[in-house]
Amino acid sequence: MTYSLPTPLLPFLLVLMLCVLLAFGLSVAAWRRVNHSRRGWRVGAGLLASAGLWLLAFPPSQPLRSTTTEALLLTDGYSPDTLRQLLRQLGPGTHFWRYASLAASPDTPTLSNLAALRQRLPGLRRLHVLGQGLPAADLPELNTVGLVRHSGAAHTGFRMASWARSTQVGQPWVVEGYLNNHNSAAPVWVRLRAAGGLRDSVKLPNGWGAFRLQFTPKAEGRAVYQLDARAATANGLRLAPEPLPLEVVPARPLRLLLLAATPSFEFRFLKDHLARQGHAVALRVGVSRGLTQTEFLNQSAAAIGQLTPALLHKTDVLVADAASLTALSGTEAGALQAALRNGQSGLILLTDPAVALPRALPARSDFVLQLQAARAAQEPQAVYWAAAGSAKALVPATLRPAPALRVLVTTQGRQPIAAARRIGLGQVVVTTVTETFPWVLQGQTTSYASYWSQLLTAATPPNAPAATIRPENSWPRLNAPLTIRATALAPGPITVKATAGKAVRVALQQDEQMPDWVRGTFWPGTSGWHQASGPQTSSWFYVFSSQQWRGLEAQLRQQAATQWIAQHQPATLPAVAATTGSEPWSRWWGFGLFVLGSGLLWLEEKL
Structure with missing residues (x-):
């Protein structure tokens, strides 16, 4: 404890004289009392009241270590033990604030942005961030200030999750992620709720780990499904x-x-299935030598003779068996090659294990058949693909793995039986499974539709480039800057409107490095669905609130901080020495002593 004379001295001397006179007067009065049994009590109470009055006016100071070149910032999920340890290390007088996202506290000031922090502490050289960290958009405001991260307790919840934000109706939709659980090792169910009910679930025996859930939407429109753990x-x-x-x-x-x-039967069931899906189907079947039969579904009839550029220009995907592809003339094979390379058509080939691959097959050398043993070829085997579970089918042959092939369907032993190969802008798909119609007869219509959807999606050429508007961040957050990128749009404003909010105009500027891109910054004021509309197109995106996906947000903040540290500050920061100052005692000590001494004197009078 230290004590220094205040300036000016006149008030100090006046209060000192008052306290001395008060102590002397109370002591004399106590000494002259007739009852001498409580004389010591009365003298002590008078001195205590005088001392309390003096401490109330001029409290002493105590030494306090602090630093003005380092500061602490508390974010969500910070550990109080880490805060106490840093204050002992840097000094109890070190400044610390709560970040704006935390709830207000009467004993801790709140900080809304890092620019205000640099104004309050101009000499700040190092900032300790406790908890989940700072948003990536705020890190550039640190400028030359060093950043030191102190992670809080591990978050219990979904650490990672990914899913397609848009899908076609009737297509399998998958959610994958990872659950952290540090509370117990009891089994946990991760559940997917969609379209008003429980659609899929998976059990994690250890209470944590990776999961994969699936659902096939049946209706068009925007929806918000739910993922939980129990x-x-x-x-x-x-x-x-x-x-x-x-x-x-x-x-x-x-x-x-x-x-x-x-x-x-394979092509008969396939053309009926594709027609029910709304596709325009044209079928040409050889009946006898030189005689063919044609059939058209969901389109008008037309002549189907040779494969010409005009015919292939009107065809998105060509599905053929090995014999039909072998019978193509050189002119037809050349037209097919050109349509594939130009991205006009795709090709799906159903192989025949009895004959070699057709010479008209593009990239024929990359697809090598490996025949199965006679017994294995006659027994149905389980086959697997990414979109849905599995089914059993005859597998007369497999494909030899090759670097240029993208595997689509495999056997239980991970042997590819269907694979895709890029040819220019198009795709060639080869499958060795030639009989999938038994799945329909066995009632496995979902597996049948999923299998052919997998092959058709791989072979379908991409759509022609069109104007697009989309957010660059996959996790837009409330009250956080969001960069919106548009392609094939002229620089200018677009309109962003929340489902239940007002429209906001966002100015777009041309990107310096990518002339075809224009960018703008939007600050979401409400959570939920937002529509971004431009002169030629519009799109929807979802804004998450600050309380949603907190575990994943912590991961993103830590990754952003790690990247910022690697790019903007050296591996080791220079040591900063703490300074020693002084802090006055609380005046409540003096007030308490004064009340205690006065109370004892009053009580002694009543006894």
Whole structure:
């Protein structure tokens, strides 16, 4: 404890004389009392009241270590133990603030932005951030200030999640992620709720780990599904539902041409299935030598002779068996090659294990058949693909793996039986499974539709480039800057409107490095769906609130901080010495002593 004489001295001397006179007067009065049994009590109480009055006016000071070149910033999920340890290390007088996202506290000031911090502490050289960290958009405001991260307790919840924000109606939609659970090792169910009910769930035996859920939307429009976690026991882990926004768009109608050398159940069931999906289907089947039969569904009839550039220009995907592709003339094979390389058409080939691959097959050398043993080829095997579970089919042959091939379907032993190969702008798909119609007869219509959707999606050429508007950040947050990027749009304003809010105009400027891109910054004021509209197109995106996906947000902030530290500050920061100052005692000590001494004197009078 230290004591220094205040300036000016006159008030100090006056209060000192008052306290001395008060102590002397109370002591004399106590000494002259008739009752001498409590004389010491009265003298002590008078001195205590005088000392309290003096401490109330001029409290002493105590030494206090602090620093003005370092500061602490508290964010969500910070550890109080880490805060106490840093204050002991840097000094109890070190400044610290709560970040704006935290709830206000009467004993801790709140900081809204880092620019205000640099104004309050001009000599700041190092900032300690406790908890989940700072948003990536705020890190550039640090400028030359060093950043030191102090992570809080590990978050219990969804650490990672990914899903397609848009899908076609009737297409399988998948949610993948990882659950952190540090509370217990009891089994946990991760559940997907969509379209008003529980659609899929997976059990994590250890209470944590990776998960994968799936659902097939049946209706178009925008929806917000939910992902939650519940322990198998009644008093175990319970996580609040997290939103899964999804826009379900109409399925893209395809123009399909099916070529079969002979009538078969495979092509008969396939053309009926594709027609029910709304695709325009044309089927040409060889009946006898020089005689073919044609059939058209969801389109007007037309002549189907040779494969010409005009015919292939009206065809998105060509599905053919090996015999039909072998029978193509050189002119037809050249037209097919050109259509593939120009991205006008795709090709799906159903192989025949009895004959070699057709010479007209583009990139034929990359597709090498490996025949199965006779017994294995006659017994149905389980086959797997990415979009949905599995089914059983005859597998007469497999494909030899190659670097240029993208595997689509495999056997249980991970042997590819369907693969895609890029040819210019188009795709060639080869499958060794030639009989999938038994799945329909067995009632496995979902597997049948999923399998052919997998092959058609891989072979379908991409849409022609069009104007697009989309946010660059996959996780837009409330009250956080969001960069909106548009392509094939002229620089100028676009309109962004929340579902239940006012429209906001966002100015777009041309990107310096990518002339075809224009960018603008939008500050979401409400959470939920937002529509961005431009002169030629519009799109929807979802804004998450600050309380949603907090575990994933912490991961993103830590990654952003790590990247910023690696790019903007050296590996080691120079040591900063703490300074020693003084802090006066609280005046409540003096007030308490004064009240205690006065109370004892009053009590002694009543006894």
